[in-house]
Amino acid sequence: MFSRINCTIAFSAWRRPRTILWAAAGVVALGFLITLEIAARHYGLPGPIANQAQEVILAPKSGPLLYASMALMMVVLTWRQRFIAVGVAVGIDVAFWLVRWALDAKMMFGNGALWVMLGYGVIAITRRTGRERVLLLKGVGLGLLLVAGRKTGDTWLLITSKTRPTVLDQYVATADHALGNPSWLVGRFVRATGPIGTHVLDWVYIQLAVAAVVVTLYQLRNVAAERRFPRHHLVRTFLVIGLVGPAIYMIFPVVGPVFAYGPGAFGTGGGHWAVANLWPDTLPPMSTPHPMPYDEITPRNCMPSLHTAWATAIFIHSRKGPRILRFAGAFWLIATLGATLGFGYHYGADLIAGVVFTLTIEAALRSHERGWDRSGIQLVAYGATVFSALLVSYRYLPMEMARHPWVFGPLLILAMTSVVYGYVRTTNQWEPEAAPARQPEPQPELV
Secondary structure, three states: OOOHHHHHHHHHHOOOOOHHHHHHHHHHHHHHHHHHHHHHHHHHOOOOOHHHHHHOOOOOHHHHHHHHHHHHHHOOOOOOHHHHHHHHHHHHHHHHHHHHHHHHOOOOOEEEEHHHHHHHHHHHHHHHOOHHHHHHHHHHHHHHHHHHHHHHHHHHHHHHHHHHHHEOOHHHHHHHHHHOHEEEHHHHHHHHHHHHHHHHHHHHHHHHHHHHHHHHHHHOOOOOOOOOOOOOOOHHHHHHHHHHHHHHHHHOOOOHHHHHHHOHHHOOOOHHHHHOOOOOOOOOOOOOOOOOEOOOOOOOOOOOOOOHHHHHHOOOOOOOOOOHHHHHHHHHHHHHOOOOOOOOOOOOHHHHHHHHHHHHHHHHHHHHHHHHHHHHHHHHHHHHHHHHHHHHHHOOHHHHHHHHHHHHHHHHEEEHHHHHHHHHHHHHHHOOOOOOOOOOOOOOOOO
């Protein structure tokens, strides 16, 4: 009888709309990963699944990312379990380090963190039940999703370079005249700062995911105590940006000014594929743009700037934190903008598109969680319209934009600002109003 009741409860749980939605999302994600794996194999390279499986034994590509992912997983653990998890991860890494040192193999840490996450996944399935199992699986899934997102992004970039033989850099560079060619200006400024400024910006640019984990850990700080996740947090926005963004790369392939108009980043790339060696000392000519062929190695990952999109998401989600977190979020956004332009990875037009892209995705995710209403639909539709208009104008109106910079430059800034204003105004209306301060009850007067 009890088994029949349990089966009925389990069946009713699976019929819940949210459960069905999560199950469908899991199936779609698995199918997407398998598709990317097949596509990568078609070009003779391992895909995201194979790359992740290799890191169980071989040296990982990014040790800090794996430990940051483990930190996300540990938000569901008690403090005692966290200390044990860290100790086990470090111990495994020390053992791997000694073996690699003895074999003179590539040195990198992070295997221990991956082993711990996989181990807790096994514990959740075999040793937990009910809500505790679901909570632990969510924690493990959160950590592994961050790693899988990185691997998926790498495969996406490979596909863009193999399937898009021509790039549209001349169009974006011409349109960028309306903004004063900020990449050329900031590139010269960063070069003037010397090695110190370059190393600081390069570190900020590379460790963007770690900054996202810091903000997320603050947002998820109460998960272990409350035994539930908040309805919306930064990782969700991060993953959706990384999933949708590369699809835009396929529509609008761009390699970036340092590759299309320079020798390439740190002296690599560019070369004979570049229009000319102009970046950052000489502005690109204002002539009729054309699609240009490029190599099958450099990713077409400029439009929109996903580093700008992710840094904008970090900035947005850090606004409700303490002062030091808000300061860090603002610093990371400003430094990321400086790095993307100063290293010649992006044009100014890419950054504007990246900001609009993030605000539209963030608005859609928040609307989905709170329930779609008129204000949410209008905000998402407006952001998508502005983003589409930006891409169309970069592609079909670059010469007009270059000839009339005092018209189109302010229009581009105004379009981005209007989406920012709409987002702030609408989301402020969604916030619950603060309860009015309780007035002290009148005291009887002494006679």
